[in-house]
Every structure is written in C-alpha cells, then in structure tokens.
Amino acid sequence: MSIIELLASFSLLAISIFFYLTKNNKSRASSKSDSNLPKSYPLIGSSVAIFGNRKRLIQWTSDLIRNSPSATVVLHRFLDDSRVVTGDPANVQHMLKTQFQNYEKGSKSRRALFDFLGNGIFNIDGDSWKFQRQLSSHEFSTKSLRKFVENVVDTELSQRLIPILSAAAANNAVLDFQDILQRFAFDNICKIAFGYDPAYLLPDLPEAEFAKTFDEAAKISSGRLISVFPYLWKIKSFLNIGSEKRLKEASSQLREFAKNIIKEKKQQISKNSSLESVDLLSRFLSSGHSDEDFVTDIVISFILAGRDTTSAALTWYFWLLSQKPRSGEGST
Structure with missing residues (x-):
C-alpha cells in the first residue's frame, strides 16, 4: 500500500469515528x-x-x-x-x-431466514405475502378444516396427553411440562399441516428425528436474526462450518422430507380424485397449487407458527393457574 493510500485510509477511518462519536453524543x-x-x-x-x-x-x-x-x-x-x-x-x-x-421484513431478515423459511409467509412482503395470506385465510375459514383441527386435537388429548399426565400423577412423577406441551403442539400442527404424525408425544417421550431437525433449523435461523455481529454467520455460511453447516443440513433434510410427503399426496390425489382433502397440504394440492417449493415453504411456515406459539401460550396459562390454585384467591 502506498503512502497516499495509507493516508486516505486513515482519513476515512477518522471521519467515520468522528461521525459515530458525534452521533453517539447526541443520542446520549x-x-x-x-x-x-x-x-x-x-x-x-x-x-x-x-x-x-x-x-x-x-x-x-x-x-x-x-x-x-x-x-x-x-x-x-x-x-x-x-x-x-x-x-x-x-x-x-x-x-x-x-x-x-x-x-416490511426487509432484506436483512429475508437473508437470515431464507434457508429455513424460503419464500414462506413469514419471510416475504408485498403481493406474495397478500396472496399467501388470502390463500391461508380462505382455507382456515372453511368448516371442514375447523372440524378436522378439532378432531386432531381431541385425539391427541385423549390418546396421548391425558394418559401421560394421569400416569405421572398416579406415580407421583415429575414432568417437564413445557417439553410435554411442545410435543403436544408439534404433533397437532404436523397432522394439521402435512397429515403426518411425528408421534412426538408418546409415553417414552421419543426423540423424533423430524422434530429434532426442525428445532435445530429454527434455533440456528433465529440465532442469525438476533446475532450481534451478523457478518460472523455469513462468514461461517460461506465457509460451510459450525452451526451454518448444521443449518444447511437440517434445512435440506426438512425440505427433502416435505417433498417426499408432497409426492405421496399428489399420487393419492391423482389415483382418487374424490379423496377427501383434510390437512392443509392436501387442500393446497387439490386447489391446483402443485409447485413443490411453494407448497413446502407454506407448510413449513405453518408448522413454525403452530409449534412454539401454542406450547408457549399453554405453558404460561398453566403457570398462571398454578399461582392461584384455588378460585377464591382471585382471577389471573
């Protein structure tokens, strides 16, 4: 580097520092x-x-x-x-x-979440967002889907959640209730979105591969979004090392799994056009939306939406009840 280039670099650095110092003083x-x-x-x-x-x-x-x-x-x-x-x-x-x-979500958010969410509703803006919002809103407004959701949740309650809680109460066992409710929510949302049962809430509390992979992809992606130094994850992604390598593997596995289910659903629908469309995936495919990437992005977004939100709300609900175990102690 020549003397002139060196002086120019120092000048730019000095100007930058002065700018930030001035701005910071005003802010303080x-x-x-x-x-x-x-x-x-x-x-x-x-x-x-x-x-x-x-x-x-x-x-x-x-x-x-x-x-x-x-x-x-x-x-x-x-x-x-x-x-x-x-x-x-x-x-x-x-x-x-x-x-x-x-x-809008903006380009930074889109880049951080794209490997996981793609062009799903939580990662897009404008007309694409409006289209997915209208499509989803239409499906959720149907009586048949609401009835299907009711049946799914009722089955998960009666055959899995209540027996596990009853057995724990009978044996005076301690459960991680938040984990139980996360499993409960994950089973429900996967059945509603894919028509697929991960069987995550069983008495032995198994480590379901799909649930584990989904959780890892979600965790690393959210870490990207809140990272103090975003350049770090970009460097790791470029070098394909550490958490970024795991994210690519997890996202690839999720999408491969989703596309296999989509292919199976397409075959079922083509063989039997009168087949009742119950889960969201079947409804999207039956209505003519056959692009695998598009449908995969939508369904993954719905799993994300129904997983942590439901379990977190239920966890807080039962925590609040535990603080007021008797009705005479006041409302929560």
Missing part, C-alpha cells in the same frame, strides 16, 4: 433521562450488553421495556444497526394492523 444527550438503557458506544452501540444478556434476551428486553416510561426502547447494535423493542399496545397495533404495509 437526548436519552439522558432514561438511565435504564444499556450503555452505547461508538461503532458497536450496545452490543456488549446485548451479547452479555444473549442467554436471557427475552427477560432482559422485557425488563428494559418495563422500566421505560414509553414502554419502548431503541437498541443500537454493531455499525448502528438499530432495533426498536416495544411493549406499548398502541405501537403493536400500529405496526401489525393499521399500518402493517409500512413495516
């Missing part, structure tokens, strides 16, 4: 009244605090929101990659309902 001055926010530094923002709380990120951000007068905080990350975290119902309604069209 404007938020001086909020002492609960983590300390923000030039260039790296609050990455130190975010990294330090990475294993309790939900609890940590919940505490920040709870201690904020506006129930909204802005976390500055590496190279001024800012994230807004809010617990204000009005903000949530504004972003997810009244002005939803103004809040």
Whole structure:
C-alpha cells in the first residue's frame, strides 16, 4: 500500500469515528433521562450488553421495556444497526394492523431466514405475502378444516396427553411440562399441516428425528436474526462450518422430507380424485397449487407458527393457574 493510500485510509477511518462519536453524543444527550438503557458506544452501540444478556434476551428486553416510561426502547447494535423493542399496545397495533404495509421484513431478515423459511409467509412482503395470506385465510375459514383441527386435537388429548399426565400423577412423577406441551403442539400442527404424525408425544417421550431437525433449523435461523455481529454467520455460511453447516443440513433434510410427503399426496390425489382433502397440504394440492417449493415453504411456515406459539401460550396459562390454585384467591 502506498503512502497516499495509507493516508486516505486513515482519513476515512477518522471521519467515520468522528461521525459515530458525534452521533453517539447526541443520542446520549437526548436519552439522558432514561438511565435504564444499556450503555452505547461508538461503532458497536450496545452490543456488549446485548451479547452479555444473549442467554436471557427475552427477560432482559422485557425488563428494559418495563422500566421505560414509553414502554419502548431503541437498541443500537454493531455499525448502528438499530432495533426498536416495544411493549406499548398502541405501537403493536400500529405496526401489525393499521399500518402493517409500512413495516416490511426487509432484506436483512429475508437473508437470515431464507434457508429455513424460503419464500414462506413469514419471510416475504408485498403481493406474495397478500396472496399467501388470502390463500391461508380462505382455507382456515372453511368448516371442514375447523372440524378436522378439532378432531386432531381431541385425539391427541385423549390418546396421548391425558394418559401421560394421569400416569405421572398416579406415580407421583415429575414432568417437564413445557417439553410435554411442545410435543403436544408439534404433533397437532404436523397432522394439521402435512397429515403426518411425528408421534412426538408418546409415553417414552421419543426423540423424533423430524422434530429434532426442525428445532435445530429454527434455533440456528433465529440465532442469525438476533446475532450481534451478523457478518460472523455469513462468514461461517460461506465457509460451510459450525452451526451454518448444521443449518444447511437440517434445512435440506426438512425440505427433502416435505417433498417426499408432497409426492405421496399428489399420487393419492391423482389415483382418487374424490379423496377427501383434510390437512392443509392436501387442500393446497387439490386447489391446483402443485409447485413443490411453494407448497413446502407454506407448510413449513405453518408448522413454525403452530409449534412454539401454542406450547408457549399453554405453558404460561398453566403457570398462571398454578399461582392461584384455588378460585377464591382471585382471577389471573
């Protein structure tokens, strides 16, 4: 490198540092009244605090929101990659309902989740999102699908969940209830989406391969999304090492599994056109949507939507009940 190039590099570096220092000072001055926010530094923002709380990120951000007068905080990350975290119902309604069209997922989110979700509804914007939303909404509004969902859940309750809980109560055994409810939700959503039973909630609590692979792909993908230093996962992906190698393998296995089921469903439908379409996959295929990648993306998104959300809601519900075991103690 020549002397001129070296001086030019130092000049650009000095300008960058000055810019971030100036911006950071303004930011600190404007938020001086909020002492609960983590300390923000030039260039790296609050990455130190975010990294330090990475294993309790939900609890940590919940505490920040709870201690904020506006129930909204802005976390500055590496190279001024800012994230807004809010617990204000009005903000949530504004972003997810009244002005939803103004809040796209964006290219960063799409890149981080593409290997896992592809072009599914949780990873797209605009007309593609609208099309999948209308398609899904139509199917879920049918009485036949609601009846099918009811039958699936009733079977899982009566034949699996209740017997396991009854046996544990009779033997005075301890269960990881959150794990039980995750298994319960996973079996249900796979039957509803694919018409496939992973048999994850059995008395011996097996380690179902499909469930394990799905969980690993979801975990690594979400890790990409919240990574303090996103360049790190991109480098690992380019080199095909570590967690990125495992993600590629898991995503490939999931898609191969899904496409095998799609092929089987197509054969069933072609052999018997009067075959009743009960699960979502059969309904999509019967309505003319035969592109394997398109259908796979939709179904994987629905499994993701119904897995953790249902089990988390049920876990909190029973936790709240446990805090008030007698009705006379007040409502939850």
